[in-house]
Amino acid sequence: MKAPSIIALVVFIILAILHQDVWNWDNANLVFGFLPVGLAYHAAYSIVAATFWAIVMKIAWPTRLEEWADESDHS
Template sequence: MKLPALISIIVFVILFVLHQDFWNWGNTTLVFGFLPIGLAYHAGFSITAAIFWFLVSKFAWPHAIEKWADEPND
């Protein structure tokens, strides 16, 4: 397994654990005076996940498999 794929898997597991955010369940803090902390956390998490998947598709995409799939069949 190549290093970008391994790093992607490790970051995916970390994001999976962070997505549960059980530490915010009872927190009634408001961000900017109107946004519940859990919602603000998930907004930031969603942006982080989108950036992560962009980077995965950029650096860990299996180009060899895609190239093989595009070859004509004989």
């Protein structure tokens, strides 16, 4: 495995663990005076996860396969 693949796998596992936010289940505090902590956590988590997958897509996209498919179409 290449280093970027291993890093992506490790970050994926960390995100999977962080998705189970058991530490916020009984937290009744509000963020900005109106937003429950659990909802604010998941909003931030969603932004981090979307950014992570955008980076993974940019780094790990199979461009060689795409180039091969484009070459096949023109012949």
